[in-house]
Amino acid sequence: MVKPPVSTIAPETLESRIAAKARELGFVACGFAGAEEDPVRAARLEQWLGEGLHGTMEWMETRLHHRRSPRALWPQARSVIALGMSYAPGHDPFALEDVGDRARVSVYAQGKDYHDIVKKRLKALARWLVAEEEGCEVKVFVDTAPVMEKPLGEAAGIGWQGKHTNLVSREHGSWLFLGAIYTTLDLAPAEPHRDSCGSCRACLDVCPTGAFPAPYRLDARRCISYLTIEHKGPVPEDLREGMGNRIYGCDDCLAVCPWNKFASQAAAMREFLPRPELVAPRLAELLALDDAGFRALFSGSPIKRIGRDRFVRNCLYAAGNSGDAALADPCEALTEDPDPVVAEAARWALRKLRAGP
Template sequence: MDTLKNRLIAKALEEGFSKARITRPDAVPETAARLEAFVADGLHGQMGWMAERMGWRGNPAELWPEARSVLMLAESYTPATDPTGVLAHPERAAVSVYARGKDYHDLVKKRLKRVGRWLLDQAPGAEIKVFVDTAPVMEKPLAQAAGLGWQGKHTNLLARDLGNWFFLGAIFTTVELPADAPEISHCGSCSSCLDACPTDAFLAPYRLDPRRCISYLTIEHNGPIEPELRARMGNRIYGCDDCLAACPWNKFAQTAREMRYSDAVGEPLLAELAVLDDAGFRALFSGSPIKRIGINRFLRNILYAIGNSGDAGLIPAAQTHLEAEDETVRDAARWALARLNEATP
């Protein structure tokens, strides 16, 4: 039947999204209590934004009371090769797949706006709001409610027909659209993602302690990282893909259609990254999400990776930061040198 919903989903796929489903803003009432407990336990760490506007974040219906439907969309960014292969090359930097190309926020949002404008043309008088990980919206519970996939034991969304390499986007609208059935978990007894975590960040299946997660530590955490966790970070300098890469459902992952997600950053040498100044850092990562962490947090991560490399040839690179203006960078340089000296016969 040629309904508005069917045409909307067809339009979303035409624009490059891999999958699209509909839910209601009030479809996830359980998230408010889960979020409150998460914050009360201090698991949000330095992510203060999670404690702000918890009413909106925990109840999407309060974010925009006029909304009647939510179109949840998935956009694949599946890597062409195994992203964990670089871990065997400690002289090189490991960067999370999603950050190796252009910033997904910009690319997905433009696509969402095109789909949204099409909907407005089809439904005169309607209104929309588009979100890509930049507003108090809990995309993953909404996506599961829409039947897009389910939150796996690693807490990321995955789907039987997509694997788990995909971004999420949302279009809230005042248009009343039939909702799709929610998805259920298909993880079964598998624990591959939990077993793969290098820092033992999972408290239990489906329960992550971000304060031990390398993605949180390298991107969100400001200041020194606990020495015990530094040693487990290996050469991961921005994010971590270990739990995602371990998921067996990735055998059904779709090829990324957006070429700008391709591996532009690559696996650069730590020695080359360690000599970047602020201008060089900004130039190298222009248009990349990596730029948002700033030069000091970036150098901190690089120095931890140098310390974990066991490569005495990187000692000069670490020494150059012993007199850095930023105390966290100086501390990371001292730690890296101490680790390298221990590893050198």
């Protein structure tokens, strides 16, 4: 009796079907991890919070018990689908570093709000999965719940947490928006990604405010992204000069990562392409924004969530660092601003500009 030929094609698995559907929806990275607690990961989070390195982000401490593991947030969870969507830039994030009259906006905030784009695609993947697997339950998360997306991404094999604490992918560098789907399905976990930073410390050395006390440790209180977005009061004076002309976020530690040489803008979603008015905005125009003008300019942008006052505060620090005497008049006009933090920032900027180089 003749035996049938042995197939060399691996059988299609649910995991491979999920990954294929994720690619179809625009996700460039997809991996799987268990939902149980990782004691090491939980201990590191507790230590970071215990040392106060999270600054005024009280919500991280308040929801600590939910952050310890996916199952702590949703007891029914059995597996996590970790996903990444590329926003690799087509321009040099350092291009405006020495252009005093222009402001620098973090690459991720130059296009449409990633929360909306990523969540829409996550929901589409979740709906497909529920339709495919009878009885399956899911929950989707994009940076708006107590979910540790970066450690989960590492556990799911889509990248590793670099020395700057952000996720790094061999294929897409540092430019990934992360999302997660928790599910009641038992999915085969991937091997955790191996750390591939080696002896490189480019991300640590480039930080202008010294936000990395050691590799793999971030002091958010000194991080420009934290200072420009999360910090509500006046920024400590000793950190203002290091902010340069960055008015929303900072890309420095991401942009210098050698693994970005493999990142291609072709993989980025069209929705993340920069709006022309945010590529190299003029500080003088931004300083003139009132609340209505701010809301109109940043409609559909993640920048809108910090509000006009905090945004103009950031622009005033940039103006003070610019050395551009032409910005003195716009700064002086804000010295009597109704918001005391804005008014103080305007007076600081004016003193810096009048003092000269």
